[in-house]
Amino acid sequence: MSRDSARGYCQYNICRGERNYSCFSSPDFYSSLGLEDFLSVGDTSGAEEDTDLAILYGTLRGSVVGLRYYTGIVNNNEMVALQREPNNPYDKNAVKVNNVNGDQVGHIKKELAAALAGIMDNKLALIEGVVPYGAKNAFTMPVQMSFWGREENKEAVLDQLKRHGFKLAPPLKVGSECGFGSKWISGRAGPSYSAPVHAAVQLTTEQLKSEFDKLFEDLKEDDKTCEMEGAEAVGTPLLPHQKQALAWMVSRENSNDLPPFWEERSNFYYNILTNFAEKKRPKNVLGGILADDMGLGKTLTTIALILTNFQDSKPLPVEKITSDKFYELMEVVKLTNVFFNLPTTSASSYNCFMSIIHLAALENFQTTVVSYLQYQVTTYGPSSHLGGEVKRNPNSNCFCYDQFEQHIHQDFRVNIYVYYGSDRSKDPSVLSEQDIVLTTYNILATDYGVSDSPLHKVRWLRIVLDEGHTIRNPNAQQTKAALNLEGHRRWVLTGTPIQNSVKDLWSLISFLKLKPFTDREWWHRTIQRPVTMGAPGGLGRLQSLIRSITLRRTKTSKVKGKPILELPERKVLIQHVTLTEEERQIYQSVKKEGKAAISRFFSEGTVLAHYADILGVLLRLRQLCCHPHLCINASSSFSADNKTSEELPETLVSKMKLVLSSGSDEECAVCLESLTLPVITRCAHVFCKPCIFEVIRSEQPNAKCPLCRNELRVEHLVECPLEEEIDSSNGKKSDREWISSSKINALMHALVELRRDNPTAKCLVVSQFTTFLSLIENPLKESGFAFTRLDGSMAQKKRVEAIHCFQSSQAGSPTVMLLSLKAGGVGLNLTAASRVFLMDPAWNPAAEDQCFDRCHRLGQEHNVVITKFIVKDSVEENMLKIQNKKRELAAGAFATKKPSASEVKQTKINEIKALIDL
DNA sequence: ACCGCCGGGTGCC
């Protein structure tokens, strides 16, 4: 059956919706660059930057006045929030007092407010309040305030208070909110003035991380070990741990429990962290975080959930197609088509009809929107300039769609729809007729604020964020958009719930709409600070919160005493290749020239200024190791180089572009990972867009390039799509007559041998350079191999075809797949292959591993053998050495600190030396 | 009395 409906809306409008960035003069400028995701534009909740560094300056007793004018009520010992109200017509210093629910309780008395206003406006301190007693007073009540801030601001704060005649009590007492001690368990976290704050030693990153890991490791065989069978429509048999996850997810969705930290007490619901109480029963999230390691089948489990738990553990009513049913359906198709006046022959009319059945079956319920980052190709500008007109790659959603289809039993019909953004010309009700709507965060964000966006109008039955950890920036439009979707069953799928710190969890929790954590202040006061300050009980809180909403298994977890995954063995062999005389000659001459240039840069001290040139040299050498024809502009740019070391930025930037467009998997010097969304600086260094924007944000207004300390400005950044996102013109490969290379010979020899020993064995041939893959096609044809190809430049439909074709076990199906290193997403499944030939090494060993995991994963039945071809006495051997160093570093230093900018710089320089044998 | 004192009106910011 055709799945044309999956194509969905094709137009992609950039609509920013209405945002009010009153603090910034030119919001359009920022949003046109997509910058609001990275700079805290319009963020009014300042001071929370670097909250980890905050210390307690002291406390002060004040009063809340005007109680009778407001509806917000508090309990004794309840936390309150202080909020500046600069536009109050009676007093520009006004400070509002709100309860945990956000309802105003009153105002800070004006004399005090006059002292606080400056502190708050200049973000010198975070002021937090607790009402110790007198909560039932009619006119005023006391408030105990704690002042938190960075050491260097302490004097200024004390000074400001002094000028208004206030003095902080020394921080000997600790307010109730941190609950230092374990009293939060018993509730009634009354003010405890016993524990000295000095006992609250900050945990190091390492300590924290290992504590987090314990959060999950400690999970005993508890309530999460029940198993549940998937509905009939689930097409893939579930493994025991997936059945456990399914049972847990279903029970979460059907649960009637109170959310964590809430208790019912005499007709009231109490939050034992904040002491907030209300009559209304707080909503629990009918969902949570599925945090299994990559490769354990989170997506499959979620598909099973969608099909299995529609209402009260009943499956989603999807049509089962039997033969007579099919006939019956065809009859209705005709009728429907008449009714809707649709052309009877087209596939789309069939889809339209399918939608109608499900609408009837679903009544008013819409079902699930799954936000897919895992498979997303993010928007990029066609002109490669930031701020240029943003265009979407229309072919970016194949794999998620494919994966959904592949796990749903073919006898069942489920409407799956890929949503590409709002389009006014289409009827928005299309979405509500679907069983499953797939989209990406960016589309979600783009649609957010579009007044007639169907995504944000539909009441979803279930909202799933795949790769949910990417929602980490609380100010990002994506986060806000995800948060605003309506629907009670909410799930986050992520293999890395915590990457750096507890902070990472907040956005996930916030998405789940767990009261009161949606507001950062309460999260921070009740969970994050107690944990990072090492307050006893802090981790306990975090643990009980996480445990109640998260399921996490790692690859080493066990189910009923057995390892969760029993993957076949995986071996990595290195096959050395010797270049022919001619190849060696070309290689050596390019190397000699490059080495001379690079040593000149070293002696001039301009290595980093010539980063693009150096990467260019290294790239040419790497290409020459593969095939002489890869090196398009082998004639070096140095040969006639009579200019000084100062090159025009434009030249350097275009050199860098050239390197990136070759397909080379370069690294970002900020995150040290493979580049995602590369942007080139004016000084011709390349970073991930999010990474460099974070640098700019944190160093503004005078940000400097992490590598060379040159001026860094957003306007100068040039976005550079990765090779696989460009429609690479495969056409012009026949310029030259085809010749072989040592590496190709080595590959072909191995392939022929493999075919002789095992004619049905399938293998992946992987390279970073798609032109190299094209060159390999020739001998494959000549030797009669059936092969297919998957690279980033291919249209979506072709990709799906290639994967299906390759995964097929039919006789005559391709045994070789030419695969570009970075093609496809993490979810790509190529388990049909049991051999991998890696034609060229990558800088980043993790990028290689990730590629190997596409076949060495769940579903692989054979031992996997990986062969890396490495040219002897070449840059490739040096690359291996560097790779090994990185591996050691990564393995030994699980929790070591991120290297500093200067360390990164030095490492890079050392690497360059090592690579070119200097 | 351009004061003190009294007692009613009144009440956040």
Added chain:
DNA sequence: ACCGCCGGGTGCC
């Protein structure tokens, strides 16, 4: 608010 503060009424002992 069973307060403070304000401002009008008032005024020997």
